[in-house]
Amino acid sequence: MNSQTESRLWAVANQLRANSKLSAAQYSTPVLGLIFLRHADYKFTKKQEELEGSNENSRRTVGKADYHEAGVLYLPEEARYSYLLNLPEGHNIGEAVNTAMKLIEDSNSELKDTLPKSYTQFDDDMLIALLKTFSKIKVNGGGDIFGKIYEYFLGKFAMTEGQKGGEFFTPTSLVKLIVEVIEPFHGKIFDPACGSGGMFVQSGNFVEKNNKVANVELSCYGQEKTTATVRLGKMNLAVHGLTGDIKEANTFYEDIHNCVGKFDFVMANPPFNVSGVDYEKVKGDSRWNIGLPSTDNANYLWIQNFWSALNENGRAGFVMANSAADARGNESSIREKMIKAGAVDVMVAIGPNFFYTVTLPCTLWFLDRTEERKDEVLFIDARNTFRQIDRAHREFSPAQIEYISRIVRLYRGEDVSDFYDVLDEQKKELEEQKEVLEGEKLSKEDKEEINQLNDYIKTIEEVRTLWKENFSNGYDDIPGLCKVAKISEIEEQGWTLNPGRYVGVEEAEEDDFDFKERLEEYNEELQTLNVEAKELEEQIELNVKKLLGN
Numbered sequence: 001m002n003s004q005t006e007s008r009l010w011a012v013a014n015q016l017r018a019n020s021k022l023s024a025a026q027y028s029t030p031v032l033g034l035i036f037l038r039h040a041d042y043k044f045t046k047k048q049e050e051l052e053g054s055n056e057n058s059r060r061t062v063g064k065a066d067y068h069e070a071g072v073l074y075l076p077e078e079a080r081y082s083y084l085l086n087l088p089e090g091h092n093i094g095e096a097v098n099t100a101m102k103l104i105e106d107s108n109s110e111l112k113d114t115l116p117k118s119y120t121q122f123d124d125d126m127l128i129a130l131l132k133t134f135s136k137i138k139v140n141g142g143g144d145i146f147g148k149i150y151e152y153f154l155g156k157f158a159m160t161e162g163q164k165g166g167e168f169f170t171p172t173s174l175v176k177l178i179v180e181v182i183e184p185f186h187g188k189i190f191d192p193a194c195g196s197g198g199m200f201v202q203s204g205n206f207v208e209k210n211n212k213v214a215n216v217e218l219s220c221y222g223q224e225k226t227t228a229t230v231r232l233g234k235m236n237l238a239v240h241g242l243t244g245d246i247k248e249a250n251t252f253y254e255d256i257h258n259c260v261g262k263f264d265f266v267m268a269n270p271p272f273n274v275s276g277v278d279y280e281k282v283k284g285d286s287r288w289n290i291g292l293p294s295t296d297n298a299n300y301l302w303i304q305n306f307w308s309a310l311n312e313n314g315r316a317g318f319v320m321a322n323s324a325a326d327a328r329g330n331e332s333s334i335r336e337k338m339i340k341a342g343a344v345d346v347m348v349a350i351g352p353n354f355f356y357t358v359t360l361p362c363t364l365w366f367l368d369r370t371e372e373r374k375d376e377v378l379f380i381d382a383r384n385t386f387r388q389i390d391r392a393h394r395e396f397s398p399a400q401i402e403y404i405s406r407i408v409r410l411y412r413g414e415d416v417s418d419f420y421d422v423l424d425e426q427k428k429e430l431e432e433q434k435e436v437l438e439g440e441k442l443s444k445e446d447k448e449e450i451n452q453l454n455d456y457i458k459t460i461e462e463v464r465t466l467w468k469e470n471f472s473n474g475y476d477d478i479p480g481l482c483k484v485a486k487i488s489e490i491e492e493q494g495w496t497l498n499p500g501r502y503v504g505v506e507e508a509e510e511d512d513f514d515f516k517e518r519l520e521e522y523n524e525e526l527q528t529l530n531v532e533a534k535e536l537e538e539q540i541e542l543n544v545k546k547l548l549g550n
Helices: 004-018 024-054 064-069 081-085 093-107 124-135 144-160 163-168 172-182 198-209 227-239 299-308 329-340 398-412 419-437 444-471 487-492 515-547
Strands: 187-191 218-224 244-248 263-268 310-321 344-350 362-368 376-381 387-390 393-395 482-486
Touching: 004 024, 004 124, 004 144, 004 419, 004 444, 024 064, 024 081, 024 093, 024 124, 024 144, 024 227, 081 093, 081 124, 093 124, 144 198, 144 227, 172 198, 172 263, 172 310, 172 344, 172 362, 172 398, 187 198, 198 218, 198 227, 198 263, 218 227, 227 244, 263 299, 299 310, 299 329, 299 362, 329 487, 344 398, 376 398, 376 487, 387 444, 398 419, 398 444, 398 482, 419 444, 482 487
Parallel strands: 187 218, 187 263, 218 244, 263 310, 344 376
Antiparallel strands: 310 362, 344 362, 376 482, 387 393
């Protein structure tokens, strides 16, 4: 859900960019840097008032160490937001902001080489306008608003930056669903393709929602191959009040966190169908202890990396290309061994248009190292569960996330008796937001926000009805939605993990379908068949050579 504050701040910032010569890529990181700076200044000011108040009768000087001890970034005077905001006319604002970022890095070693310093590409008038815009953020007693704004801007920039945006941002509703399914209440979290750190942020939100302190309960470890994205991730953690160890590394060739058997939770949205991996470099690595793929497609390197990183009680949740669930050759053998070992816990099919850069559907995999449910897998087909954001994009509403994740928890035997209470709380919050927006003179943005809120309320009522019809008496297989399959059934299906093979199809009331969606599904199936055909062709060529003695 987008709050009024977030959407209006974005409207102003985006309008400023539209009137400049800057591309979205040139603009995005520096703007996120200003949000980070505004947050750091808020935290510093709050702690400064507290320290100086408690130090009134003491001769001891408050210094940098006092702030660091409290987990607050130390800001020198020339790095304060108010200092930058009040610079005299004619001052080089871009140079001043660059200097501020450098001073923050010098005073806080964990941010070394992290903050953006490209502000001289901005016109001074634009920078002043941005500084003033973010200075108007109303904190209302809490700093979490900055994290929400940072996340909102990340998503908006991802939409405008095309393919590059997909490299650093996973749609929030997918991340939230992964988090709700694996339930990271406490422990070490690993993301070897961490992008801007969204998995860590949503895990922190999950902990806070359950009345714990995220920075106490969670330790975050990430790898990311792109320098600029590592910086986004570090800023994202800081603005959400989290600490983590995100390092630059190519995961295929560098196990920089010595991950094998180390983590309680693994979450990731890795790049799909990566080709060209140098198998001479990856041979012998203990992360791929089940086997190397027979093609240069790296999907099963990722999957094994996630599995091997878990400790004896660990859970993993990640996004994967649909084709991985049916892949042939060595990939099929690897998958069979994992299924027989009880590694695969839940599979969820996701429909098209959830990502900003590709329209194809995907699958969420959930792995589990515990000894429970070793002889079965829960399959969920969520392709017909979504909320349409616009013509080209979809998401899960908060109620739909609760619905899907509660099916998993019900299957696990967990207590879900608070489900209706959660829906009621969601509805109450939405109604309160509507009440704030409604007035005699509604702007276009207000009307759009109200329509959106009404849409979310509609999904709450739909979910309430579905739960009552399907799961009021406990878990049950529902045709077209979910099915618990025994290992023997999966073997009969050739070890495929495609949810559609198991859940079946619900009875259709009418003979209608979405042509574009059906075409995309056929295209995905065609791509899978093409890969299989290539594998068979290579195998036939190899067999012919053996027969001819070549």
